[in-house]
Amino acid sequence: MAERGSFGRLGFILAAVGSAIGLGNIWKFPYITYANDGGSFVLVYLIAILLIGAPIMFAELAIGRRTQLSAVPAFLTLGKGGPGGRVWGLVGGVGVAAGFVLLSYYAVIAGWTVYYFGRCLAWSLRGYDLEGPELGQLFGSFLADGSSQVTFQLIFMALTVGTVLLGVKQGIERVTRTLMPVLFLIMVIMVISSFWSPGFPEAIRFLFTPTEITPDGLLEAVGHSFFTLSLGMGAMITYGSYVSKQQSLPRSGLLICLLDTVIALMACVIMFSIIFSVPEAERATTFSKSATILFTTLPRMFYELPFGSILAPLFYLLVSFAALTSTISLLEVAVAYVIDSFGWARRKAAVVVGLGVAALGVPAALSLGASQALSSWAPLGPHAAGVFGVFDYTVSNWFLPVGGLLTAIFAGWVLKPEIFRSELEEGHGPFRLFLLTRLLLRFVAPVAILWILWAVIGGRSFA
Ligand code: PHE
Numbered sequence: 001m002a003e004r005g006s007f008g009r010l011g012f013i014l015a016a017v018g019s020a021i022g023l024g025n026i027w028k029f030p031y032i033t034y035a036n037d038g039g040s041f042v043l044v045y046l047i048a049i050l051l052i053g054a055p056i057m058f059a060e061l062a063i064g065r066r067t068q069l070s071a072v073p074a075f076l077t078l079g080k081g082g083p084g085g086r087v088w089g090l091v092g093g094v095g096v097a098a099g100f101v102l103l104s105y106y107a108v109i110a111g112w113t114v115y116y117f118g119r120c121l122a123w124s125l126r127g128y129d130l131e132g133p134e135l136g137q138l139f140g141s142f143l144a145d146g147s148s149q150v151t152f153q154l155i156f157m158a159l160t161v162g163t164v165l166l167g168v169k170q171g172i173e174r175v176t177r178t179l180m181p182v183l184f185l186i187m188v189i190m191v192i193s194s195f196w197s198p199g200f201p202e203a204i205r206f207l208f209t210p211t212e213i214t215p216d217g218l219l220e221a222v223g224h225s226f227f228t229l230s231l232g233m234g235a236m237i238t239y240g241s242y243v244s245k246q247q248s249l250p251r252s253g254l255l256i257c258l259l260d261t262v263i264a265l266m267a268c269v270i271m272f273s274i275i276f277s278v279p280e281a282e283r284a285t286t287f288s289k290s291a292t293i294l295f296t297t298l299p300r301m302f303y304e305l306p307f308g309s310i311l312a313p314l315f316y317l318l319v320s321f322a323a324l325t326s327t328i329s330l331l332e333v334a335v336a337y338v339i340d341s342f343g344w345a346r347r348k349a350a351v352v353v354g355l356g357v358a359a360l361g362v363p364a365a366l367s368l369g370a371s372q373a374l375s376s377w378a379p380l381g382p383h384a385a386g387v388f389g390v391f392d393y394t395v396s397n398w399f400l401p402v403g404g405l406l407t408a409i410f411a412g413w414v415l416k417p418e419i420f421r422s423e424l425e426e427g428h429g430p431f432r433l434f435l436l437t438r439l440l441l442r443f444v445a446p447v448a449i450l451w452i453l454w455a456v457i458g459g460r461s462f463a
Contacts, residue, residue: 064240
């Protein structure tokens with residue numbers, strides 16, 4: 001078998017935090033929070049992270065480190081002899097498939113961030129053209145331009161493959177160690193600069209004052225906690241398999257949850273301070289509660305801020321860094337599986353899997369207006385239109401929650417408690433929250449997730 005890599009202590013934390021922090025934090029969380037009227041949505045999300053996300057995070061890290069294997073063989077090894085036996089390997093398989101599909105369209109959005117970085121750089125150097133095309137139109141024609149979509153998607157895939165093929169230490173750890181501190185720094189600078197924005201107090205009030213919350217909002221908050229923590233598809237199992245036995249999994253797991261949450265809240269503060277600086281009457285027309293706010297309204301707002309021409313490109317650079325440290329973890333799930341299970345060399349695995357994902361991403365990239373047929377393809381009904389929409393709907397509403405549900409059931413009911421406990425205590429010492437963790441995995445997480453799936457079957461989409 002090809003040699004497996006391993007992470008250094010800080011390297012692991014940064015890589016896992018890098019996986020968790022991504023477009024989910026900076027693009028998706030602010031817009032779904034805005035669409036759900038802040039306050040209570042944020043509170044439910046925080047509770048979901050604590051009661052469902054954190055225990056599943058512990059479970060995934062423990063499954064990975066115990067077996068030192070990637071998702072499929074890890075479930076196969078630990079499931080052997082227990083209820084379900086080898087069928088549990090399928091859970092890993094669902095994860096690998098989820099990562100494959102998720103990466104194919106995630107790289108398309110990640111590509112946009114690179115494009116907007118370039119755009120803002122040009123605006124900053126040449127001056128923002130207020131008379132130029134309106135940003136919504138600019139974005140629309142960018143989406144409809146197939147060659148740009150594919151080019152930026154492929155650029156992003158190339159960066160991802162290039163990192164993963166260099167290996168766990170030389171590639172993943174080195175890149176995340178370099179990018180994550182820069183990301184934190186840019187984030188802090190931007191939050192500090194938002195203190196002076198007239199919208200800042202209102203942004204804080206919006207985020208932390210309880211409001212009405214709809215059942216859909218509840219579901220969306222719980223579903224997003226999986227997406228944002230990279231759970232339910234084997235990413236944390238795979239990264240866990242590279243962690244040394246001296247490192248504490250509960251402490252690392254909590255730190256990952258904490259930093260992910262802090263960054264998501266910081267992203268909201270930054271964005272909402274800008275949004276709430278616009279007078280209320282104008283806001284309703286300027287900011288549709290849409291997914292594309294990051295690309296259609298924000299760039300121009302930056303240029304109205306002090307130091308905007310520095311902040312704008314810096315911000316999109318930050319978003320692309322965040323996306324890259326997530327895409328490498330998505331690719332690694334499938335690459336590690338091929339290495340572990342078929343004995344392929346890492347380079348070959350990274351290139352072949354990467355090409356497969358990139359190929360699948362092409363129809364997704366062309367389904368945003370470039371190709372009429374691909375854009376209107378809706379086999380699952382009108383709530384998921386176009387290849388991109390179908391992929392996102394399937395992964396967010398099905399793969400991740402089902403993966404998370406099965407992982408919780410596996411860790412709570414199948415995995416021997418002695419094994420689970422000893423893995424969590426290895427490198428940590430007595431883990432006082434073990435019983436609570438197990439209780440959450442056995443009852444709370446499955447019930448909550450089944451409830452989400454029930455709602456999805458009932459026709460709600462929270463993609
Ligand atoms: N957590 C990442 C984000 O918030 C997305 C992701 C999901 C990455 C699953 C890896 C695995 O953007």
